[in-house]
Amino acid sequence: MNLKLSQNFWLHTLATIFENKDFGKTLPHGKKVMVEYSSPNTNKPLHLGHLRNNFLGYSVAEILKADGYEVMKTNLVNDRGIHICKSMLAYQKFGKGETPESAGIKGDHLVGNYYVVFDKANKRQIEELVAQYQAETPNEDIEKLKEKAGKNTPLILEAQAMLKKWEEGDKETVDLWKKMNGWVYVGFDETYKTMGVNFDKIYYESNTYLLGKDLVEEGLAKGIFFRKENGSVWIDLKEDGLDEKLVLRADGTSVYITQDLGTADYKYADFPMEKSIYIVGNEQDYHFKVLFTILKKFGRNYANGMYHLSYGMVELPSGKMKSREGTVVDADDLIAEMMSIAETRTKELGKIDDFSEEEAKKLYRMLALGALKYYLLRVDPKKTMLFNPEDSIDFQGDTGVYIQFNHARIASLIRRADLLNNNYQKENYLGKAKLQDIEIELIKLLTSFPQKIKESAQEYAPSVVADFAYNVAKTYSKFYNELSVFNEPDLPTKSMRLALSSATARAIKSAMSLIGVEVPERM
RNA sequence: GUUCUCGUAGCUCAGCUGGAUAGAGCAACUGCCUUCUAAGCAGUAGGUCGCAGGUUCGAAUCCUGCCGGGAACACCA
Numbered sequence: 001m002n003l004k005l006s007q008n009f010w011l012h013t014l015a016t017i018f019e020n021k022d023f024g025k026t027l028p029h030g031k032k033v034m035v036e037y038s039s040p041n042t043n044k045p046l047h048l049g050h051l052r053n054n055f056l057g058y059s060v061a062e063i064l065k066a067d068g069y070e071v072m073k074t075n076l077v078n079d080r081g082i083h084i085c086k087s088m089l090a091y092q093k094f095g096k097g098e099t100p101e102s103a104g105i106k107g108d109h110l111v112g113n114y115y116v117v118f119d120k121a122n123k124r125q126i127e128e129l130v131a132q133y134q135a136e137t138p139n140e141d142i143e144k145l146k147e148k149a150g151k152n153t154p155l156i157l158e159a160q161a162m163l164k165k166w167e168e169g170d171k172e173t174v175d176l177w178k179k180m181n182g183w184v185y186v187g188f189d190e191t192y193k194t195m196g197v198n199f200d201k202i203y204y205e206s207n208t209y210l211l212g213k214d215l216v217e218e219g220l221a222k223g224i225f226f227r228k229e230n231g232s233v234w235i236d237l238k239e240d241g242l243d244e245k246l247v248l249r250a251d252g253t254s255v256y257i258t259q260d261l262g263t264a265d266y267k268y269a270d271f272p273m274e275k276s277i278y279i280v281g282n283e284q285d286y287h288f289k290v291l292f293t294i295l296k297k298f299g300r301n302y303a304n305g306m307y308h309l310s311y312g313m314v315e316l317p318s319g320k321m322k323s324r325e326g327t328v329v330d331a332d333d334l335i336a337e338m339m340s341i342a343e344t345r346t347k348e349l350g351k352i353d354d355f356s357e358e359e360a361k362k363l364y365r366m367l368a369l370g371a372l373k374y375y376l377l378r379v380d381p382k383k384t385m386l387f388n389p390e391d392s393i394d395f396q397g398d399t400g401v402y403i404q405f406n407h408a409r410i411a412s413l414i415r416r417a418d419l420l421n422n423n424y425q426k427e428n429y430l431g432k433a434k435l436q437d438i439e440i441e442l443i444k445l446l447t448s449f450p451q452k453i454k455e456s457a458q459e460y461a462p463s464v465v466a467d468f469a470y471n472v473a474k475t476y477s478k479f480y481n482e483l484s485v486f487n488e489p490d491l492p493t494k495s496m497r498l499a500l501s502s503a504t505a506r507a508i509k510s511a512m513s514l515i516g517v518e519v520p521e522r523m
Numbered sequence: 524g525u526u527c528u529c530g531u532a533g534c535u536c537a538g539c540u541g542g543a544u545a546g547a548g549c550a551a552c553u554g555c556c557u558u559c560u561a562a563g564c565a566g567u568a569g570g571u572c573g574c575a576g577g578u579u580c581g582a583a584u585c586c587u588g589c590c591g592g593g594a595a596c597a598c599c600a
Contacts, residue, residue, distance in 0.1 A: 078600075082600085083600080230598090242526090243525090255597090255600085283595065285594080286594095289527095312594095315593090345562075346562090367562090378537090380536085380537085383528090386535065394549070395562050398547065405563075406563090408560070408562090409559085409560050412560060417559095482564085523560085
């Protein structure tokens with residue numbers, strides 16, 4: 001009797017899940033949240049670290065949507081500054097009019113190459129300078145000489161002069177800047193498209209870098225900031241466990257924090273949000289603590305909703321990625337390699353020989369990105385993680401491809417059921433079907449989807465949803481191996497199994513879409 | 524030096540708002556394709572939860588100290 005009650009309870013639970021197309025998601029409640037992510041520099045192409053950032057940002061935005069928020073995805077592009085001038089200067093000196101078309105490489109890579117050229121040439125100049133200094137002052141500490149040389153090479157001085165020209169609006173400089181940034185944007189757009197991420201609004205630092213000076217005045221007037229004798233403006237945050245922090249230079253120019261203060265107001269005026277999430281690496285923890293503390297002191301009503309999603313670095317088995325040592329994993333290269341591996345593996349299995357080339361390519365991309373995204377998102381965002389190239393292309397076990405595979409398998413079942421006109425609406429199984437333990441386990445698991453979405457939204461942790469998807473796939477896989485759907489003689493039970501399979505497929509698809517991963521119908 | 528952060532099986536990670544025998548995957552080994560996709564399933568083996576104290580009826584989980592890894596502390600961004 002008890003058993004029967006319990007069976008019916010789970011059957012009804014299944015029916016409820018099956019009938020709710022948006023199962024797991026919260027209805028829109030109108031609250032607004034801004035998610036800022038990606039935020040690349042326009043002097044070099046995207047790398048592995050950016051991939052974690054972009055996948056996280058996109059996923060967090062999707063998860064917040066599923067939690068009922070109205071989401072504005074933004075990208076604050078760092079398109080100006082001394083580092084940009086370095087690429088520009090190197091191009092001016094050594095570029096010989098090369099273009100992405102003439103060189104046959106993506107614009108972001110081309111510009112990145114000139115950044116490297118600058119760095120190499122500059123390094124030689126540093127060595128020369130240090131040697132010169134040593135001859136002049138043999139007793140001085142070598143590290144100090146290196147530091148001094150680093151600030152005074154002819155190339156650095158030229159780059160600084162160029163930055164000044166840019167700020168003054170010098171036409172030639174600005175034109176070069178526009179041309180090269182234009183190349184980079186074409187390259188970035190291509191990479192973003194391949195990655196499957198996008199933005200609702202793009203901010204450019206060239207438009208926002210002067211913001212915040214009025215806030216300095218406001219801070220002085222409110223007595224939050226104070227001016228030192230040389231004219232520089234500071235805030236004392238010792239009571240908040242932080243130090244004194246400069247907010248305006250003695251010459252009246254802005255620093256990073258000045259700009260971010262102004263940009264915060266600017267963004268809020270654009271999109272009056274309850275929450276504002278900054279997806280930025282954990283090396284900037286201190287900066288964001290200071291930023292948020294200042295905004296709270298200013299009494300900004302949005303300040304309490306600000307959150308720095310401080311994600312950990314991605315390390316390689318050989319250690320940290322270092323551009324100087326050439327150990328940076330390029331995003332485009334990595335994705336291309338993953339696709340080629342997906343292609344090889346798929347061809348070996350030979351299950352999609354009837355696919356058109358276009359369909360096949362779409363699948364390779366889906367599998368490659370699925371593997372990569374899942375690999376990077378299954379880990380708690382806050383933690384430093386290891387990127388092991390060999391593991392990341394693994395398609396077995398706790399991987400994106402495993403989950404995709406289970407979806408494809410169910411899709412195959414459903415196709416067959418539809419072909420046979422099998423009906424699996426609840427009338428066919430409620431009160432009649434018999435549930436095995438593994439089926440109850442699966443239904444229970446599906447039931448937890450809404451709370452998993454809530455949890456991942458509250459923690460800003462896509463890993464929670466990723467883990468859910470994996471567990472569903474794993475449990476389904478077990479069910480699939482233990483019990484047969486089409487060979488089940490009891491018709492109500494057969495219907496129930498089809499409904500359960502269908503509900504599972506939808507949960508997998510839905511959860512995977514929250515981490516930005518598509519699932520195939522066949523693979 | 525100060526502050527932050529991490530330390531769970533050989534490796535990569537879950538678990539951490541305290542609760543019973545600490546879970547996956549990879550790698551190793553053993554089985555399973557004439558039945559719905561084997562990119563799969565089942566099983567074996569593998570752990571003093573960095574160390575030492577403390578709080579508690581109870582600690583991987585909370586507190587303190589130590590050890591070890593990473594990071595941040597510019598009139599850089």
